[in-house]
Amino acid sequence: xxxxxxxxxxxxxxxxxxxxxxxxxxxxxxxxxxxxxxxxxxxxxxxxxxxxxxxxxxxxxxxxxxxxxxxxxxxxxxxxxxxxxxxxxxxxxxxxxxxxxxxxxxxxxxxxxxxxxxxxxxxxxxxxxxxxxxxxxxxxxxxxxxxxxxxxxxxxxxxxxxxxxxxxxxxxxxxxxxxxxxxxxxxxxxxxxxxxxxxxxxxxxxxxxxxxxxxxxxxxxxxxxxxxxxxxxxxxxxxxxxxxxxxxxxxxxxxxxxxxxxxxxxxxxxxxxxxxxxxxxxxxxxxxxxxxxxxxxxxxxxxxxxxxxxxxxxxxxxxxxxxxxxxxxxxxxxxxxxxxxxxxxxxxxxxxxxxxxxxxxxxxxxxxxxxxxxxxxxxxxxxxxxxxxxxxxxxxxxxxxxxxxxxxxxxxxxxxxxxxxxxxxxxxxxx
Amino acid sequence: xxxxxxxxxxxxxxxxxxxxxxxxxxxxxxxxxxxxxxxxxxxxxxxxxxxxxxxxxxxxxxxxxxxxxxxxxxxxxxxxxxxxxxxxxxxxxxxxxxxxxxxxxxxxxxxxxxxxxxxxxxxxxxxxxxxxxxxxxxxxxxxxxxxxxxxxxxxxxxxxxxxxxxxxxxxxxxxxxxxxxxxxxxxxxxxxxxxxxxxxxxxxxxxxxxxxxxxxxxxxxxxxxxxxxxxxxxxxxxxxxxxxxxxxxxxxxxxxxxxxxxxxxxxxxxxxxxxxxxxxxxxxxxxxxxxxxxxxxxxxxxxxxxxxxxxxxxxxxxxxxxxxxxxxxxxxxxxxxxxxxxxxxxxxxxxxxxxxxxxxxxxxxxxxxxxxxxxxxxxxxxxxxxxxxxxxxxxxxxxxxxxxxxxxxxxxxxxxxxxxxxxxxxxxxxx
Numbered sequence: 001x002x003x004x005x006x007x008x009x010x011x012x013x014x015x016x017x018x019x020x021x022x023x024x025x026x027x028x029x030x031x032x033x034x035x036x037x038x039x040x041x042x043x044x045x046x047x048x049x050x051x052x053x054x055x056x057x058x059x060x061x062x063x064x065x066x067x068x069x070x071x072x073x074x075x076x077x078x079x080x081x082x083x084x085x086x087x088x089x090x091x092x093x094x095x096x097x098x099x100x101x102x103x104x105x106x107x108x109x110x111x112x113x114x115x116x117x118x119x120x121x122x123x124x125x126x127x128x129x130x131x132x133x134x135x136x137x138x139x140x141x142x143x144x145x146x147x148x149x150x151x152x153x154x155x156x157x158x159x160x161x162x163x164x165x166x167x168x169x170x171x172x173x174x175x176x177x178x179x180x181x182x183x184x185x186x187x188x189x190x191x192x193x194x195x196x197x198x199x200x201x202x203x204x205x206x207x208x209x210x211x212x213x214x215x216x217x218x219x220x221x222x223x224x225x226x227x228x229x230x231x232x233x234x235x236x237x238x239x240x241x242x243x244x245x246x247x248x249x250x251x252x253x254x255x256x257x258x259x260x261x262x263x264x265x266x267x268x269x270x271x272x273x274x275x276x277x278x279x280x281x282x283x284x285x286x287x288x289x290x291x292x293x294x295x296x297x298x299x300x301x302x303x304x305x306x307x308x309x310x311x312x313x314x315x316x317x318x319x320x321x322x323x324x325x326x327x328x329x330x331x332x333x334x335x336x337x338x339x340x341x342x343x344x345x346x347x348x349x350x351x352x353x354x355x356x357x358x359x360x361x362x363x364x365x366x367x368x369x370x371x372x373x374x375x376x377x378x379x380x381x382x383x384x385x386x387x388x389x390x391x392x393x394x395x396x397x398x399x400x401x402x403x404x405x406x407x408x409x410x411x412x413x414x415x416x417x418x419x420x421x422x423x424x425x426x427x428x429x430x431x
Numbered sequence: 432x433x434x435x436x437x438x439x440x441x442x443x444x445x446x447x448x449x450x451x452x453x454x455x456x457x458x459x460x461x462x463x464x465x466x467x468x469x470x471x472x473x474x475x476x477x478x479x480x481x482x483x484x485x486x487x488x489x490x491x492x493x494x495x496x497x498x499x500x501x502x503x504x505x506x507x508x509x510x511x512x513x514x515x516x517x518x519x520x521x522x523x524x525x526x527x528x529x530x531x532x533x534x535x536x537x538x539x540x541x542x543x544x545x546x547x548x549x550x551x552x553x554x555x556x557x558x559x560x561x562x563x564x565x566x567x568x569x570x571x572x573x574x575x576x577x578x579x580x581x582x583x584x585x586x587x588x589x590x591x592x593x594x595x596x597x598x599x600x601x602x603x604x605x606x607x608x609x610x611x612x613x614x615x616x617x618x619x620x621x622x623x624x625x626x627x628x629x630x631x632x633x634x635x636x637x638x639x640x641x642x643x644x645x646x647x648x649x650x651x652x653x654x655x656x657x658x659x660x661x662x663x664x665x666x667x668x669x670x671x672x673x674x675x676x677x678x679x680x681x682x683x684x685x686x687x688x689x690x691x692x693x694x695x696x697x698x699x700x701x702x703x704x705x706x707x708x709x710x711x712x713x714x715x716x717x718x719x720x721x722x723x724x725x726x727x728x729x730x731x732x733x734x735x736x737x738x739x740x741x742x743x744x745x746x747x748x749x750x751x752x753x754x755x756x757x758x759x760x761x762x763x764x765x766x767x768x769x770x771x772x773x774x775x776x777x778x779x780x781x782x783x784x785x786x787x788x789x790x791x792x793x794x795x796x797x798x799x800x801x802x803x804x805x806x807x808x809x810x811x812x813x814x815x816x817x818x819x820x821x822x823x824x825x826x827x828x829x830x831x832x833x834x835x836x837x838x839x840x841x842x843x844x845x846x847x848x849x850x851x852x853x854x855x856x857x858x859x860x861x862x
Binding site for chain 2: 018022026029030032033034130136137138141142145146147148149150151216272274277289290291292293294295296297298299300303305306308309310311312313315316317324325326327334
C-alpha cells in the first residue's frame with residue numbers, strides 16, 4: 001500500500017498544534033519511517049475562525065467533530081481534544097469500523113479503557129496511547145513490548161509535572177505550598193483550578209494505565225488510592241531532608257501475594273534514589289522487573305512538543321501496521337488482579353509528633369507502637385525544652401491499619417499534643 | 432498460525448542460560464504475549480558434556496553450531512555465542528533463508544551491520560538486537576520506534592559498566608585506577624584482559640549501533656574516536672570534583688552541520704547532570720530529540736538476566752511478526768552522514784598545567800590561548816609556593832585542533848613544567 005495514509009485529528013490545542021507541526025516539519029523523515037506518506041486530512045476544532053498559532057491549512061479545519069471522525073476515508077484518527085464526551089463515542093465508533101486510533105486522553109483511558117479495547121478488538125484496529133502517560137517518555141511501549149520477558153513487580157513514578165514542580169520549589173527553596181502553587185500557575189505549569197493535579201487525580205489516571213500494562217490486568221482510576229500534596233508544609237520538607245530523604249508525589253503499583261497496591265500519595269524517598277533528582281516539570285518512571293531488575297525512564301512528562309513526539313510515534317506505529325496489512329496492536333489484559341485496600345498495605349512510615357518534653361514520653365509512645373507491631377527504625381527529637389518539642393519517627397515495615405491504630409492511641413496519650421504528619425516511605429530496602 | 436514457534440540458540444553462556452531460564456519460567460506469560468507457544472528446539476554449545484548451571488534439557492544440546500543454525504524447522508535464531516565467526520556466517524545464512532534473528536553481539540553488528548541488514552532484507556527476516564546495547568535498557572526500540580517523530584540531535588551514554596564501576600570507585604572512594612580495576616576483576620565486572628572495556632572498544636561498538644539508529648545512517652565501530660580511562664588519576668577525579676564535575680566514560684554522538692561526531696572518551700560532566708548519578712555497573716543513555724527534548728534511559732547494562740530480558744523481548748517481537756505473517760523489522764539507514772575528524776570538533780575542555788609559580792606565567796599562558804581562539808571560562812590555582820604549582824582550566828567552546836596547538840605551545844613556555852591532563856567537558860550549555 002503506497003497511497004498516503006489519511007489522518008484525521010480531533011482537537012488543535014497545545015498538543016494538537018504540536019502534532020500538526022511535527023507532521024509538517026518532518027514529513028520526509030516520517031514518510032521513510034512510516035513506509036509511505038502521511039497526510040493530515042482534516043482537523044476538528046470548536047471554532048475554526050478562532051484558531052491561531054498553528055501552521056495548519058485553514059481549509060482543513062472543521063467544526064463538526066463527528067463529521068471529521070466518521071469520514072470513511074480516514075485511516076488513523078488522532079484524538080487530542082480531551083474530556084470524556086464526545087471523545088469516547090467518537091473513538092468507539094471509529095475503532096469498531098477498523099480505524100486505528102491514537103489518543104493522548106488519559107482520563108478517558110483510565111475510565112473507559114475496557115470498552116475502548118473491546119471496540120478495537122471488534123474492528124481489528126490499533127489503539128495507541130503512548131502520549132496519555134508521561135508525555136514524551138516512551139513508557140507505554142516499554143511496558144507493553146520491551147518488558148515482555150519480565151514479570152513486573154513494582155513500578156514507581158513521578159507522573160505529574162505540576163506537583164513535582166511545586167515540591168521541587170518547596171524542597172530547594174523552602175517555599176510554602178501556596179506560594180509554590182501560585183508560581184506554578186503563573187508559569188503555566190498549573191491550571192487555574194489545580195485540583196486534579198494537586199489531589200493526585202491526574203497521577204491516578206496515569207497509574208491505572210501503567211499498572212494495567214505492567215501487570216496485564218484491568219484497572220480504573222477509581223481503583224487507585226489517592227492523597228494530595230496540599231497538606232505538606234516547609235517543615236515536612238525540612239524534616240525529610242534531615243532524615244536524608246525528599247518528598248515526591250509518587251504513583252506506586254506493586255504486586256505482592258496475588259494482589260496489587262495502587263496508590264498516589266506524597267512519599268519520602270532517599271535523597272540518593274534516582275527519582276529524588278527528578279526536578280521541576282520532569283517526569284520519571286522507575287520499574288522493577290524480575291529479569292531486568294531496576295529500570296528508569298526520564299524525560300518531559302507534558303508540554304506541546306514532548307507530547308506531540310509520543311503521538312507521532314504512535315501514528316508511525318499505526319501506519320506501519322496499516323501498510324503491512326496486519327491488525328492493530330491492542331495491549332489486552334490477561335487476568336484479573338484484586339486491588340489491596342490501603343489499610344492492608346505494608347509500608348515504612350514517617351510520622352511527626354508534637355509532645356511535651358518530659359521523662360517517660362518516649363517510653364509511652366514506644367509501648368503503644370510495640371503493641372501494634374510497629375517497629376521504629378530511627379527517631380530524632382527536634383528542639384528541647386521548647387514546649388512542645390517535636391519527635392520525628394521512621395518505622396520499619398508495618399501494616400497500615402496497625403500504624404494508624406497506634407497513632408490514634410498515641411494521640412490520646414496525655415503528653416502528646418498532636419500527630420503532626422504521617423508520610424509513607426519508599427525506595428530503600430527495609431533494614 | 433498457532434503451532435509453537437521453534438527457537439534455536441547459539442551459545443549457552445551467561446546470557447544464553449538466562450534466556451533459557453526466562454523462556455522456561457515465563458512460558459505461560461510469553462505464550463500470551465507472543466500469541467502462541469515458544470519452544471526452545473536446540474542449543475549449540477562447544478562441549479555438551481561440560482554444560483553446567485542451566486536448566487536446559489541436555490537432549491537439546493548440540494555441539495555443531497552450523498547444524499543447529501541451519502535446521503530447516505527453526506523460526507527464530509538467537510545468537511548469544513559472541514565473536515565474529517562463525518556467528519557472522521551463520522546469521523547471514525539464516526537471514527537469507529528468512530529466519531528471524533535475535534542477537535546480542537555488538538561487535539558483530541558494529542563491524543558487519545550493513546551485511547546483516549542486507550541479508551535480512553533479502554530474506555524478509557527480522558533482525559533484532561536490543562540486547563547488543565546497554566543490556567536490559569530498551570534503548571534500541573526507543574530510538575528505532577519511540578522517537579519516530581524526532582530528529583535526534585545528540586546522544587550521550589554511559590554504556591560500559593566495567594569502566595563506570597571503576598570510575599565510581601575512584602570518585603566515591605578515592606581509589607587509584609589499578610586498585611579499582613583489580614577490584615572490578617575480583618567482582619567479575621571486568622575481564623582478565625580488560626583492554627576492550629578500559630580502552631573504550633566495547634563502548635565504541637555500542638555507540639556505532641546507537642548512532643546508526645539515532646541518525647538513520649550507517650556507522651562502524653572504526654568510525655568512533657576512542658580514548659580510554661587508564662591514564663586517569665585520583666588527582667584528576669579530585670580536580671573534577673573541585674570544579675563541580677565528575678568524570679565518566681561517555682559515548683557521545685552529535686549531529687551538527689551535516690556531520691556527525693562519534694567519540695568515546697573520559698568526559699567531565701556537571702555533578703548535577705542526570706548521568707552523573709549513574710553509579711557502579713549501571714548504564715544510562717541520554718538522548719536529545721528536537722520534539723521530545725531530553726530523555727534518559729537507565730538500568731543494568733549487562734549481566735545474565737538483564738541481557739536475557741532484552742533478548743526475550745526481541746524473541747516476542749519476532750514471534751508476533753511471524754504469527755501475523757509479516758516481514759521482520761529491520762531498521763535501515765536512509766542516508767549517509769560523514770563523520771567529523773576529532774581534531775575538527777568543538778567542545779569545552781578541562782586541562783591541568785604544572786607551572787613554576789612566578790609572576791607573568793598566567794599572562795603568558797593566556798596570551799597563547801587567546802592567539803588560538805581558546806577562551807577561558809574558569810581557572811583555579813592549586814597550592815602556592817610549591818614548586819611547581821598546578822593550574823586547572825576550563826575553557827569555553829573551542830575547536831579541538833586549536834586547543835591542542837595552544838597546549839603544545841604552552842608546553843614549550845619556560846615557566847611550564849608540563850601539561851598534566853586534558854579532558855573534554857560536556858553536559859552544560861556553554862556560558
